[in-house]
Amino acid sequence: MKVDLFITCLADAFYPQVGMSVVNVLERLGVDVGFPKEQTCCGQPAYNSGYQKDAMKAAKQVILAFENSETVVTPSGSCAAMIHHYYPKLFKGDPIWRDKAQSLADKTYEFSDFLVNVLKVENVNAKLESIATYHHSCHMIRGLEIREEPSTLLSHVEGLTMKELPYCNDCCGFGGTFAAKMSDISERMVDEKINNIISTEAKILIGSDLGCLMNIGGRMRRTGQDIEIMHVAEVLEKGGKI
Amino acid sequence: MTLNSIDFDQRVDKALADPILKQAVPFAQDKLRNGRNTAADQLGNIEEWRELAAEIRKHTIDNLDSYLEELVTNVRKSGGFVHFAEKDSDAVDIIKKIAKDKEAKTIIKSKSMVTEEIHLNKHLEAEGLKVVESDLGEYIIQLANETPSHLIAPAIHKTRQQVSALFSEVAGRKLSDETTELCAFARETLREEFLQADIGISGCNFAVAESGSVVLVSNEGNARLTTTLPKVHIAVMGLERIVPTWNELDIMISMLTRSATGQKISVYVTGINSARQSGDLDGPEEFHLVILDNGRSNILGTAYQEALNCIRCGACLNVCPVYRHVGGHAYGGVYSGPIGAVLMPLLEGYDDWKELPHASSLCGACTEVCPVKIPLHDLLIEHRKDEVDQGYAPLPEKMAFKGFGYINSHPALYDKTVKLSSTGLGVLAKDGYITKGPGMLGGWTDIRDLPQPKKQSFREWWAKERKE
Known part of the structure; x- marks a missing residue:
């Protein structure tokens, strides 16, 4: 199974060892892990602070970075929730981006959710x-x-x-x-x-x-x-x- | 109109420094929310109930104009007088005029948040009228010259020792701090006030459109006395407090009492159809219904419409971690907690209330518990967006998020930023942690340490390790 890791900005800069642990655990379970380099922050800080336009810029980048991914796994409930709930909402007025946002939401899993419910x-x-x-x-x-x-x-x-x-x-x-x-x-x-x-x-x-x-x-x-x-x-x- | 003489930050400081608040609010909050959870579990399928209640509220608000018309027609049919008040001052004027026409001297009130909203007591007292609150909690805060700090438990911030001190002053003798003695004193004192009052003023938990009835939910019996003994009864309602029929009322009452106090049903649920009819043994001679808009109709059709679903149960206050630590007065408005943070800016604008939507960690506990499914924390985000769009956000923050948007839409730049963050913030760090940061970072490091970004980020590790 091929999975792309969405590392999240906090893990990337402050807690890289968490990312390494995710990679190691997934690989031990036979998962083929990839890391699209074009990914950035999910945009939640801007979204939650009311800066939706700035959040949309980050969201578009994340959507593009994972456009070709089959499955996306992230070690953060918060960033996964941002993608699941607020990405489709952010682009509700733009059918093309809304669909792209929904498609990312549909294939994104929080780490423990992926292990238990997808990998069983x-x-x-x-x-x-x-x-x-x-x-x-x-x-x-x-x-x-x-x-x-x-x-x-x-x-x-x-x-x-x-x-x-x-x-x-x-x-x-x-x-x-x-x-x-x-x-x-x-x-x-x-x-x-x-x-x-x-x-x-x-x-x-x-x-x-x-x-x-x-x-x-x-x-x-x-x-x-x-x-x-x-x-x-x-x-x-x-x-x-x- | 704002209640505040001091600004938000000062109100929060004052609340956080109050040792009694620290003790009283979490204690009462735990009791209320545990009660709610038990009562919700007893239903077995609380989510279906919430769904149903939300649907009822949505349907009612979507068709508010026709239900209001039905309600008014039916109240008038039973001989009641109906008054529409566009603004708070209109409602006050209407009530003042009734009092003047009736040559009233004393007024007894049962609990009503909407009369708090229009600051009715203050205005009536300015006319020389004696106004007495008969709900125990409201009576306590009236004696303390304070405002309610909770939707259903207005004196939640008071301990019984404080209540004893307040009551002792009225009694002119030292009362103990035993709840039974304090209640007995209030009952005795208030009974006399009920008998003397010329007018009784109540709120309205729900108005039933099909019969023109005002329904009051209470536990102390004071609402019945307020609406029965005086010659005139005035009920004041927000224009959204309607249910179409008694069938929907059944569901809404159940959701209200279970969510508010964890009761299956309150001790009293009183349905009032206008004044005394011929053949009735008691009841007032005259009934007035004052329907208040005060900004509510402006919310219809906006992104905030669901806020009008609110049935004022207070469940969102009882689970809110911010409310837990600052109590109701820090919010500064009549309505506090998550629903207050949503409502106050809608009713009175951002100039006075711009901080409230930010007084939340967006934890979503409020949304989870709301019996009519108001997406409270999402509405707080909506407010934050509107504040930004309407120019209420500070410039440095605006610039910071502009930079945020730019960096996060340019991967190469993001890559560099991550790389530079370790050295950049490293200047401030000691032993891998920053204990005093500048600007926004200062807010973080005021109370906690910030780890220094790692020398090798994940993306660098990956590039090196995987040779990509």
Whole structure:
């Protein structure tokens, strides 16, 4: 099976190891992974801030970059939700681009969704001795309605004890530019999230969205919490052999 | 008209610094939202109910003109007086005139957000009238000289200790902070007010077009006393609060109470058909229905029309993480939380309310819980777009997103930007993290560290590794 990776800007620049983990896990599962170089950011920061024209420029570029792809996989619930819901909406007045947008939406999968629902894999033989909790990001559960897939995959990781996170459906306070624009409110939200994470006694916080992990991780570092952040793909890569 | 003497940032600062708010709001919010979830689960198929309720609201709003006409005809048929108020001040004038004609001295009110919207109490008091709120929560905030901070729980931000202090002042003796004693005191005090009032003013949860009835949903019995004891009853409604028939009312009431408080049904659901008819043992001698537009009809046919579906249950407030931490007053308007952030700019413009659409992380919890499926977080994005299009966005931000659009539509430039980001931001970094950034970045680093972009980006790794 041939899959093209949509890396997302955050993973590309800040967390390249997440991209490498995605590639490694997929390749171990026999997937032929490609990376169209023409891809850029999905445009969500501009879209969510009200700059639709600027968002459209980025969206067109991403649509073009993956025009010839059979299947697109991305390690971000948020960027996948942007493509699924807002790309067709952005181009609703332009039938040609709307169709192109819809066609990209139809073939784009968030990483855990692709593993569980397309590849039909639940156990990738990963191994990680630790205690962790999982952060359900808003765009995963409400944007894409992907709730069980990451937990299913994580439940099969040998040695990994998963603890349930209290208030797991609540936002971590990231919200893109919200985190910077209204940092004082965002601070309260992320602190509440962190207190809940601490209450699980987890050593690792696992997530499917690097925006959230960057927010929670950045705040934990600032406040001196010794809890590691990891993307689902990084966990699944650990000790893995097929 | 704005309620605010201080700007948004100051309101937020004040809210975040309030230790009682920090304790009271999350506590009440948890209780309300857990109740809603249980009540929704009991239905077994909440999504189908939401679908149905949304359809009913859409149909009603799409045909609002004909349902309004039907409602008005039927109210008049039963002897009620109907008044249309285009603006808030028109509604106030209508009510003032009725009070003057009746030579009224005291007015008792049951809970009504629409009268809060037109600041009715303030205007009536300026005429020398005594106005008493009879809903317990409204009574508390009236004594505290505050505005409601929640659609259905106006005093959500108050602890019982604070309530005890307020009531003790009225009583002239020290009351305990036991809920039963406080309720008993309010009941006793208010009973006298009910008996004395010349006019009762209520809101209107729903107006049933087919029978010309006003339906009130309440838990304390005060709405019944308000609408029954005084000689005149005035009901004030927003023009969108209509249901076509009692069949739709059944569904909407169920969605309202389950979403609001987690009740299958409220303690009282009161249907009022005009004033006392011959043969009736009680009821007012005169009934007036004031139908308020105040900007609502301007929303019809726009991208925001679904906001008119709102049945004021407050469920979106109860799940909102921003509301959880700042409470209702920080929003500054009569309507707070996600629906307030959508409505206030629509009703009163961006000049006073431009920050509200940004007071959201767009987490979508509001949209998920809304019983009539208003896409609340999408409407907030719509506001942000309109603000940008109408010139409300700051210039540096505009320039930044222009640059964003340009870079992201030129892959070679994007490639360079990613490459340069590590060294560029590296200047500010220590041990791989930036703790104090300039401009927009400063907002981020105010409270958290930012990782430095990696020396080798994914695309560089791929190019090197895969020799592409």
